[in-house]
Amino acid sequence: MDFSVNSTDYLVLSLLLFSIGIIGVLMRRNAIIIFMCIELMLNSVNLLLVSFSKQYNDANAQLFVFFIMVVAAAEVSVGLAIIVMMYRKVHSVDINILNRLKH
Amino acid sequence: MSNYIFLVPLFPLIGFLINGLFWKSMPKSLGGILGSLTVFASFVISLLVFFEVKDPSYHVQPIKLFDFIQSGSLVVPFAFQVDALSSLFLLIITGVGFLIHVYSTSYMHDDAGMVKYFAYLNLFVFFMLLLVLGANYLIMFIGWEGVGLCSYLLIGFWFKNKDYTNAGKKAFIMNRIGDLGFLVGMLLILMNYGTLSYQEFFSHIQQNGTSLPPNMTNWIAICLFIGATGKSAQIPLYTWLPDAMAGPTPVSALIHAATMVTAGIYMIARSYALYDIAPLAMQIVAAIGLATAIFAATIALRQYDIKKVLAYSTVSQLGFMFLALGVGSYTSAVFHVMTHAFFKALLFLGSGSVIHAMGGEQDIRKMGGLGKKMRTTQATFLIGCLAISGIPGLSGFFSKDEILSHAFSVSPIYYALGILAAMMTAFYMFRLYFLTFTGTFRGTHEQEHHLHESPMAMTLPLIILAILAIVGGYVGLPEVLSERNGIAAFLGMNNAVVNHGEFHLAGSMEWMLMGISVVVSIVMIGLAWTVHKTPSFAENRGISKILENKWYVDEIYDAIIVKPLNAISGVFDRFIDRGGIDGVVNGVGKGVKLGSDRMRQLQTGQVGFYIFVMVLGMIVLFSLSVFLIK
Numbered sequence: 001m002d003f004s005v006n007s008t009d010y011l012v013l014s015l016l017l018f019s020i021g022i023i024g025v026l027m028r029r030n031a032i033i034i035f036m037c038i039e040l041m042l043n044s045v046n047l048l049l050v051s052f053s054k055q056y057n058d059a060n061a062q063l064f065v066f067f068i069m070v071v072a073a074a075e076v077s078v079g080l081a082i083i084v085m086m087y088r089k090v091h092s093v094d095i096n097i098l099n100r101l102k103h
Numbered sequence: 104m105s106n107y108i109f110l111v112p113l114f115p116l117i118g119f120l121i122n123g124l125f126w127k128s129m130p131k132s133l134g135g136i137l138g139s140l141t142v143f144a145s146f147v148i149s150l151l152v153f154f155e156v157k158d159p160s161y162h163v164q165p166i167k168l169f170d171f172i173q174s175g176s177l178v179v180p181f182a183f184q185v186d187a188l189s190s191l192f193l194l195i196i197t198g199v200g201f202l203i204h205v206y207s208t209s210y211m212h213d214d215a216g217m218v219k220y221f222a223y224l225n226l227f228v229f230f231m232l233l234l235v236l237g238a239n240y241l242i243m244f245i246g247w248e249g250v251g252l253c254s255y256l257l258i259g260f261w262f263k264n265k266d267y268t269n270a271g272k273k274a275f276i277m278n279r280i281g282d283l284g285f286l287v288g289m290l291l292i293l294m295n296y297g298t299l300s301y302q303e304f305f306s307h308i309q310q311n312g313t314s315l316p317p318n319m320t321n322w323i324a325i326c327l328f329i330g331a332t333g334k335s336a337q338i339p340l341y342t343w344l345p346d347a348m349a350g351p352t353p354v355s356a357l358i359h360a361a362t363m364v365t366a367g368i369y370m371i372a373r374s375y376a377l378y379d380i381a382p383l384a385m386q387i388v389a390a391i392g393l394a395t396a397i398f399a400a401t402i403a404l405r406q407y408d409i410k411k412v413l414a415y416s417t418v419s420q421l422g423f424m425f426l427a428l429g430v431g432s433y434t435s436a437v438f439h440v441m442t443h444a445f446f447k448a449l450l451f452l453g454s455g456s457v458i459h460a461m462g463g464e465q466d467i468r469k470m471g472g473l474g475k476k477m478r479t480t481q482a483t484f485l486i487g488c489l490a491i492s493g494i495p496g497l498s499g500f501f502s503k504d505e506i507l508s509h510a511f512s513v514s515p516i517y518y519a520l521g522i523l524a525a526m527m528t529a530f531y532m533f534r535l536y537f538l539t540f541t542g543t544f545r546g547t548h549e550q551e552h553h554l555h556e557s558p559m560a561m562t563l564p565l566i567i568l569a570i571l572a573i574v575g576g577y578v579g580l581p582e583v584l585s586e587r588n589g590i591a592a593f594l595g596m597n598n599a600v601v602n603h604g605e606f607h608l609a610g611s612m613e614w615m616l617m618g619i620s621v622v623v624s625i626v627m628i629g630l631a632w633t634v635h636k637t638p639s640f641a642e643n644r645g646i647s648k649i650l651e652n653k654w655y656v657d658e659i660y661d662a663i664i665v666k667p668l669n670a671i672s673g674v675f676d677r678f679i680d681r682g683g684i685d686g687v688v689n690g691v692g693k694g695v696k697l698g699s700d701r702m703r704q705l706q707t708g709q710v711g712f713y714i715f716v717m718v719l720g721m722i723v724l725f726s727l728s729v730f731l732i733k
């Protein structure tokens with residue numbers, strides 16, 4: 001059995017990660033899980049970029065990845081803060097409670 | 104002094120601003136004094152300017168204050184032209200205006216809106232001064248519109264009475280019809296000559312008189328004359344002036360007799376160079392003027408409202424002035440403007456004094472014998488009547504005789520019809536005088552008890568105007584009586600106004616014409632006395648009834664213009680406005696509302712749903728980019 005890793009495998013892995021992320025975002029009601037799923041999607045994209053970078057011998061994509069990581073870190077801090085505030089207000093992290101905009 | 108000419112209109116403007124801004128809080132007497140003083144200050148400066156202009160070494164040069172319009176090649180400066188014509192009008196406006204302001208301080212004293220009244224009056228004087236001072240047609244037009252506005256405001260001054268406000272609206276709308284003619288004339292001048300300035304325009308047409316398109320000058324002159332028929336109340340736009348008597352009597356004296364209504368005469372006299380080369384327009388001016396003079400005089404014969412008689416008399420006299428303009432005797436028209444300002448302001452103020460004493464009554468059928476109680480008013484009113492009837496020695500005689508003799512030299516028919524109008528003038532003025540001041544009193548007992556002479560502030564202007572009505576004519580003695588005609592010579596300085604052609608009648612001929620008009624006037628006065636010595640007011644029948652109802656002109660206008668217009672407006676209102684335009688506008692609103700009701704269902708408030716839609720959208724975009732945009 002050949003366990004060597006070729007570039008197609010990276011693509012498949014990143015596609016799987018992204019799909020898990022999307023399904024998680026769509027299915028779950030817990031804000032923290034949704035948040036984690038978003039991070040998962042970001043990381044799947046990072047993986048994709050890195051693998052393409054290797055494939056085409058181009059370092060630009062890796063530079064991109066660093067930027068995405070920086071932005072993701074910033075986004076995490078903001079997102080977590082929002083979730084904390086949400087918990088303080090309604091003592092829950094269930095997003096279905098947050099439907100007051102409708103009214 | 105003419106460098107300070109801007110002060111002349113500035114003073115009344117300041118008076119208007121102060122009176123207009125503080126009319127609610129200001130004491131009445133202060134408003135009156137302020138209003139009168141500002142006009143007096145303008146009068147003093149006008150007097151100084153007049154003497155400067157009178158000096159033979161004076162050189163006419165437009166005084167530019169600033170550029171009013173600057174747009175590409177079109178530059179219209181805000182400039183004043185001080186020459187013989189405008190300085191004479193300045194004196195009439197500020198002089199007579201001041202007397203009427205003084206009179207108003209007493210006449211309007213019981214009115215709650217007195218300060219507002221003076222604000223309007225000051226504003227009127229300001230615009231009138233702008234009208235005569237402007238060095239181009241646009242500045243004249245600003246003043247022209249401004250005096251129309253003030254006329255509207257003052258006719259409807261007692262706005263709680265619906266008839267009065269309707270009279271104001273009528274005056275405004277009638278004037279607007281004329282103003283359109285003025286505007287078209289102005290644009291034609293601009294299109295063909297590229298300038299609105301008097302000096303440039305007139306020097307252009309005087310130099311290139313024959314090289315112009317043959318009909319263009321006629322059209323411009325006719326358009327300007329249409330403007331004049333509106334402002335100066337000539338057929339067919341005269342009907343607003345008699346209705347304008349709804350305003351306070353001093354307003355009728357100032358605006359609707361002495362100054363504003365003469366704006367049309369001023370305009371044509373100012374544009375004499377244009378009319379000189381527009382023979383067709385001249386004939387129209389003469390014909391309309393003559394027709395108005397006779398037509399209005401016939402109506403005045405059978406009116407019972409003291410102010411209506413004077414109003415129709417004003418229309419008739421304005422017709423005389425247009426006759427003078429139409430036969431090319433511009434200076435005699437301006438001369439008649441001046442003398443008419445004196446005696447007609449006098450007559451109106453006299454009638455105001457009568458109305459004041461009668462407690463608001465204007466019907467001469469209820470007057471009579473007022474002379475015993477009101478000596479000053481009677482004497483001054485008599486002088487006014489004698490002056491307007493053309494009795495020798497008074498101002499009206501000289502100016503009217505001048506017009507008639509010039510009309511004779513153009514066409515004896517003009518002269519004959521003019522004499523006819525003058526005959527009627529003498530008759531209706533003395534009918535008015537005899538019915539009001541002689542005989543026995545016909546009003547109620549209460550009114551008789553209340554009769555009194557008016558206070559000093561009202562009688563003094565009457566006396567001054569009476570003196571002016573006597574001596575005002577001596578500035579323009581005809582050629583048979585003096586070596587030269589003073590006013591014609593003055594107006595001819597720097598070519599401000601020059602008559603069309605030379606008028607020369609043999610001395611004997613002129614004496615004869617004068618004799619005819621004097622004899623006719625005296626006969627008519629005698630006739631008025633025999634008819635109205637013992638007044639009887641039986642129901643009018645036949646022609647008299649038609650005259651009493653003013654030839655039914657108002658009714659005819661109502662039937663052929665106002666009613667069809669209202670009917671068409673009704674149709675437009677129902678089908679085009681409410682059906683068409685409202686339908687489209689409301690339809691758009693309804694469509695948006697319906698659509699948004701549907702779209703609102705999407706807004707569930709569920710975050711999960713939003714994310715789902717977002718992902719769905721992303722997938723759609725992705726598939727589009729992959730499958731469609733290869």
